Amino acid sequence: MPELLDNKLVIAISSRALFDLSASHEIYQTDGLKAYVDYQIAHEDTPLAPGDAFPLVEKLLKINALLSTAVGGVEIVLLSRNSADTGLRIFNSIQHYGLDITRAAFCSGESPYRYVASFGCHLFLSTHAEDVRQAIQSGFAAATILSSKVQQTDNLQLRIAFDGDAVLFSDEAEQVFQQDGLKAFTESEQAAANEPLKDGPFKAFLMALQAIQAEFSEADCPIRTALITARSAPTHERVIKTLRAWNIRIDESVFLGGLDKGQFLKAFEADVFFDDQEGHCESARQHVATGHVPAGIKNKTT
Numbered sequence: 001m002p003e004l005l006d007n008k009l010v011i012a013i014s015s016r017a018l019f020d021l022s023a024s025h026e027i028y029q030t031d032g033l034k035a036y037v038d039y040q041i042a043h044e045d046t047p048l049a050p051g052d053a054f055p056l057v058e059k060l061l062k063i064n065a066l067l068s069t070a071v072g073g074v075e076i077v078l079l080s081r082n083s084a085d086t087g088l089r090i091f092n093s094i095q096h097y098g099l100d101i102t103r104a105a106f107c108s109g110e111s112p113y114r115y116v117a118s119f120g121c122h123l124f125l126s127t128h129a130e131d132v133r134q135a136i137q138s139g140f141a142a143a144t145i146l147s148s149k150v151q152q153t154d155n156l157q158l159r160i161a162f163d164g165d166a167v168l169f170s171d172e173a174e175q176v177f178q179q180d181g182l183k184a185f186t187e188s189e190q191a192a193a194n195e196p197l198k199d200g201p202f203k204a205f206l207m208a209l210q211a212i213q214a215e216f217s218e219a220d221c222p223i224r225t226a227l228i229t230a231r232s233a234p235t236h237e238r239v240i241k242t243l244r245a246w247n248i249r250i251d252e253s254v255f256l257g258g259l260d261k262g263q264f265l266k267a268f269e270a271d272v273f274f275d276d277q278e279g280h281c282e283s284a285r286q287h288v289a290t291g292h293v294p295a296g297i298k299n300k301t302t
Helices: 022-031 033-042 054-066 084-096 129-137 172-180 182-191 203-213 236-246 262-268 278-284
Strands: 009-013 074-080 103-106 123-126 142-145 158-162 223-229 252-255 272-275 290-292
Touching (some): 009 054, 033 084, 054 074, 054 158, 074 084, 084 103, 123 129, 172 182, 182 236, 203 223, 223 262, 278 290
Parallel strands (some): 009 074, 009 123, 074 103, 123 142, 158 223, 158 272
Antiparallel strands (some): 142 290
């Protein structure tokens, strides 16, 4: 009988998000595929430097040691545009750093997002924006990891921050704001305060995180979550009641009323922040690792 992963939190990650492949990628862009293949094979025993999502993956995998064997825990799956031949350097690097990653799909230049469903992934992280967009359009939580030179925090706890509209929630309220302005948005949200917002692309991922959090007391939990949103009173009420209806606990909620998010994310010590708006992501990446979620009206392409 095949092994099932549906009792685990499953996260798919691309090789360029996990490791710094900038040097070899430049060879590919400048000299072509054969030069890239030759370079990777020649250096397959040279460990790659950690990439922007490496600290996040490391913290996620460390959670498994804190869980009982009866609990599924966290599974990281590598999804890569490399071939198995060039991917050998990536697996050697995984072994070098002692990462417990055993499952992978190497797609030889084609998009690997189509394996997200097959592995039962709750989240797909990649540096390839089009792969992420395809995953989002197929109904999966996904984010483009943006390049950042932010140092890993000293906090041993895994801290994940989310924007609200178009990330945790649908963009139904954001559509009103974009089309009719702030006054109409405020009036609409007040009128619908007792009506839960529809699901956003990251709801299932948040629920999977919550299932792991439930295995620990609040004082000893290795995961802490935060909602960092541009909303303010009185539009906060619908958000709070939506999370209550979903039976989801967010550890910290910050309603900024349009203030820049970067300093607040730094204060939270986020390991990663997910937002749908590129402007917010550009600000956030100066302070914390950031994933752009190409969902909602702000990411509609003409």
